[in-house]
Amino acid sequence: MSLLNEDATIPFISRYRKEITGNLDEVQIGEIVKFKELFEALEKRKISILKTLEEQNVLTTELSQKIHNSQDFISLEDLYLPFKKKRKTKAETARLQGLEPLAKMIMSQNVNNLEQTASKYTSKEVATIDDAMEGARFIIAEWINERTDIRNNIRRELERFATISSKIIKSKIDEEKAQKFKDYFDWNEALKNIPSHRLLAILRAENEGFIRVKIEIDSERILQRIENRIIKSQNNCSAQIEFAIQDAYKRLLFPSLSNEALSIAKEKADEDAINVFTKNLKQLLLGSPLGEKRVLAIDPGFKSGCKLVCLNEQGDLLHNENIYPHQPQNQTNEAIKKIGSLVDAYKIDAIAIGNGTASRETEELVKKIFFKDKVDVFVVSEAGASIYSASKIARDEFPNYDVTVRGSVSIGRRLQDPLAELVKIDAKSIGVGQYQHDVDQTKLKKSLDTTVESCVNTVGVNINTASESLLSYVSGIGPKLAENIVNYRNEKGSFTSRKEIKKVPRLGGKAFEQAAGFLRIKNGKNPLDNSAVHPESYVLVDKIAKDLKINIADLIGNKDILQKINLQHYVSETIGLPTLQDIVKELEKPGLDPREKAKVFSFDANIKTIADLKTGQLLPGIVNNITNFGCFVDIGIKESGLIHISNLSDTFVKDVNAIVNLQQQIIVKVLEVDVVRKRIQLALVK
Structure with missing residues (x-):
């Protein structure tokens, strides 16, 4: 804690202060940082509440002690709830009409003639006995809502027995965009069991207006429990209290606490999704670099042609131009000659081809070329390259070149050193993770920044060649x-x-x-x-x-x-x-890069589109995304295939990352192909 308060970073503490921490690693220190921030936020909130209660002259020694002893925000806010300044509620209106004494008498359950007593509280604003009773019930309902024991009892019920259900909004059923949420048109499961990816998908469908989501529990059982806690006699007072309990539950308790339960579930889902993203990002950033080699990078395309750039060992741009080997120009021979001459002229060691449109066709073309010396050919992920090429960082690096040149340079540099290049791109745009746009964006950014920082410091940085972004x-x-x-x-x-x-x-x-x-x-x-x-x-x-x-x-x-x-x-x-x-x-081994060197990989040359796939085929692939429910695999076509977690092994798999890593080269078996929905189901072979 003292190191953190002195602005020491997690990488520094874990690497150079092992004696002080008892050899804690970055993950453990990261957890301490989270608890420290939570503790500080809780203490700050306690101070604010205590100050407010003092100003209201309602702070007792007992209440102060309870506030100091509270260990989470929920119990703290429950203590503050009765004193919180409220907007004009029904209960507040009833109090202003002088009905609080009547409410207290009803709660005492000792009034013999309730109607006669209530008649004394009629006035210009409270026209009838029924109006007086109703106002008193509003006050009682608010008291019930503020009882910590009742709130905690409902919380426990929601935690153990709540279900989440979703129904299609009928007017949306035929909309094309709604079809991707088809699984949730009529869905129901226990809230405590719902996987994070499914909850985030359901909430996204609700946010986009396709479904309605409900949280449900056995309300009758809860109402009975509340009545058992409050009602001690059977008379006219108890009948009024029963009405107030039902009102408190329906209008105040259940809406508030079911939203709280859903919010807690969403928080947990966010945490799971962020963990998936950070694990993927770490693997991607620590991906295998080719090292200081001369690279010819190609951003492939059909009509607009393929953009070529030549880079030296440090990633500096030496040359750029366009070739048009594919339809409609079909200048194949010219393209082959040009690539060959550039490889010779700039002493190219490797060729990097972006994995977007026309990637396979371009790879096929390059592999036909005879080079005097050995030139390795790599297919490189383009994810986020367009974001980089239009960014201020790219404009500052290449002010005299357009976005196509910058994008091609990014592809080539990713092969040379993925970490040094990917740090220039907003991590959310790199294309790994699940539902990253649906989670808490502040927490996501913080977690991703911490991950990037960890990776950069794990590898180390050459101060004389590193970009501003990397430094x-x-x-x-x-x-x-x-x-x-x-x-x-x-x-x-x-x-x-x-x-x-x-x-x-x-x-x-x-x-x-x-x-x-x-x-x-x-x-x-x-x-x-x-x-x-x-x-x-x-x-x-x-x-x-x-x-x-x-x-x-x-x-x-x-x-x-x-x-x-x-x-x-x-x-x-x-x-x-x-x-x-x-x-x-x-x-x-001073300054040894902990990353493995990049390996050449080839897709199956016979598979060009999803239509070429057949059930039972064995294909080479590269893991390009990992989620809690499985991993996605690039098999050399536009659509990635999914290996569901159940198809990763013959035995039970709890953690996908325990079986596969991002960018891992694997062999998969085609299980099912849905051409219409563009979905491919795969199984891991090896």
Whole structure:
């Protein structure tokens, strides 16, 4: 908590403060951050409520104690409910008409002649005895609504027994857009059991106006329980109380608490969906890079042609032009010659082809070309490339080129380094996850930003080549310092040491402490500057090297010597074994990229459209999205196929991520093809 309050980041704490935290990892620290924020928000709300109650002169010692002891927002708001300023309610109107004493007498259940008593409360505003009784019942209904025990009892019933049902709005049944929600035209299941993806789908259908959604429980049983708690006699008073109970339940309690139950279920569904998204995003960002290779990237198309760009090892644009190998121009031979000459001229190592329109046809064309040297061909996801190409980041990078060139560059750079390129795009536009537009957008953004930050710092960043976008996710940096780093680099040239980073305007000691271990300097003055060893540990590494009578450059990568070091000898008050073990591990392979290298993959050449699919076929595919109910697989056509969670294994599968990873190359079996609805059911073979 003290580290977090000092603005230390999660990546920094988990990597460089293991002794303080007891070796907690990023996930565990992330959970602590969530609880810390929840606790602080709860404490802030308590202070606000206490202040309001003091101003109203209604704060008793007992109530103050209850508020201080409450451990969640629901119980806290229940305590505050009787004192909350309300808009003009029926009960408030009745009070202004002087009917509260009558309500109290009815609640006492001791009035012998209720009609005679009620007649005393008639007035100009309360014309009849019935009006007086009704007003008193409104007040009683409000009292019942404010009783914590009754509210909690209904909450428990909703939690255990509530059902959610949906019905089609008849006027919408024939609308084409409604058909994608066909499964929910007449649906019913227990609220506690509904999977997150189904709840979000139902709520989306309701928001779009196709269905009506209801939450239901056994109201008769609940009403009986409330009556048993309140009614202690059988007379005219009890009859009035019974009416008030029914009114309180129907008008106040059930609408409020059923909405609360649905809101809690939605919150849980949001959390599940966000978890799915963050897991997918992490796998995508940590996808296999090709590395520093020269790439020819192709954004394929038919009528508009294919946009070609050539990139050097650092992703800089060397050349761009269009070719028209497909219909209607059919300039196939010219296209083949052009690609061949560009590969030779720019010493291309690999070709990246976008996976959109005309992708398969373009891949087929490229694979026919004979190259003098080996050139690997990759199909790369275009998801979000159009968002990037029209963004300010892209305009700043390529002010003199149009969106088609920028989009092609993005495709090529994704092959070179997916992480460095994808951080430039709003994570929601990358195309992984489920119902990301239906969940709490603030929570989603926060979770995705944390995930991006984690991935960037896991890999580390070359400060001399990284874009402003990539640098902004480095621990302790942020957008403004990232801009200052790039400006400094442009003015002064490449950084030659980590010490020089301190010269960046506004980059103070705290930011340097948080960032330095994640920023790499290749071929710098100090070999440790290209490692994850933090500068605060340089003195320690120097001491180890001197004790071994070897210089640091010779120590790095020398596994035999490193494994013989007695780490216990270097344990101190501030540095323990976990940090020492990390240092040795890093010295063995300094700056090693934890990601696997990109592998070439080929789809089945005979499958071009959904019409080519047949039940029982075995096909190669790439996992392109993972949800709670299964995973989607790119099999080389426009439509992705679904492997339902039940078809991932012969045994029970609880977590899809335990079986497959995003971008994993797999073999699938075609189970079912629905050409009309464009749905493909698959099973995992291997």
